[in-house]
Amino acid sequence: DTEVTQTPKHLVMGMTNKKSLKCEQHMGHRAMYWYKQKAKKPPELMFVYSYEKLSINESVPSRFSPECPNSSLLNLHLHALQPEDSALYLCASSQDKGGAQQETQYFGPGTRLLVL
Amino acid sequence: ELKVEQNPLFLSMQEGKNYTIYCNYSTTSDRLYWYRQDPGKSLESLFVLLSNGAVKQEGRLMASLDTKARLSTLHITAAVHDLSATYFCAVDYNNNDMRFGAGTRLTVKP
Numbered sequence: 001d002t003e004v005t006q007t008p009k010h011l012v013m014g015m016t017n018k019k020s021l022k023c024e025q026h027m028g029h030r031a032m033y034w035y036k037q038k039a040k041k042p043p044e045l046m047f048v049y050s051y052e053k054l055s056i057n058e059s060v061p062s063r064f065s066p067e068c069p070n071s072s073l074l075n076l077h078l079h080a081l082q083p084e085d086s087a088l089y090l091c092a093s094s095q096d097k098g099g100a101q102q103e104t105q106y107f108g109p110g111t112r113l114l115v116l
Numbered sequence: 117e118l119k120v121e122q123n124p125l126f127l128s129m130q131e132g133k134n135y136t137i138y139c140n141y142s143t144t145s146d147r148l149y150w151y152r153q154d155p156g157k158s159l160e161s162l163f164v165l166l167s168n169g170a171v172k173q174e175g176r177l178m179a180s181l182d183t184k185a186r187l188s189t190l191h192i193t194a195a196v197h198d199l200s201a202t203y204f205c206a207v208d209y210n211n212n213d214m215r216f217g218a219g220t221r222l223t224v225k226p
Contacts, residue, residue: 033214045213050212104161105149105161
């Protein structure tokens with residue numbers, strides 16, 4: 001099973017709403033990632049969890065709050081977003097071998113978010 | 117800070133022709149990845165290049181890595197329409213911190 005799943009596929013929310021994006025993988029990967037991708041742009045790394053600990057936070061605004069409840073699950077909690085936060089949010093996972101022979105990241109299908 | 121530059125950004129090819137996409141990066145790294153993205157879809161891993169001189173081939177695509185020149189290439193042989201997509205290179209910057217190039221939007225015409 002080389003699948004990363006994400007829910008929901010689409011999300012429309014107002015600027016005062018609170019919502020969560022969910023990501024799940026059952027490949028035994030110990031590194032999980034959130035990326036933001038705007039139209040016609042490359043993915044931009046937001047957060048990295050390694051062994052369920054936040055290891056990278058790329059200066060993301062606090063209205064985005066990641067959570068890693070266990071090694072298979074990754075959430076992204078959204079609160080008081082702005083219209084410019086509308087984008088495709090991609091989750092990914094990979095083996096984490098402490099830096100040696102880093103394998104590729106497997107990406108989920110993404111959640112397309114629209115903030116009104 | 118790491119910069120990853122791809123060129124060309126747009127590529128229109130005739131079926132049957134060959135072409136190369138280039139990926140330059142600005143700091144030392146020996147881990148480079150190529151991904152494909154179809155419109156409205158997620159990213160699909162194509163190649164993982166983990167050492168200087170690495171060369172990998174899959175079908176009509178071949179990727180190589182020269183860590184001394186900080187350059188990777190993705191060579192397309194005898195292009196077919198199904199290869200139309202956006203191709204991204206990505207460099208592992210600092211253990212799991214992966215930075216992407218801007219992408220090359222490839223269109224293969226009959």
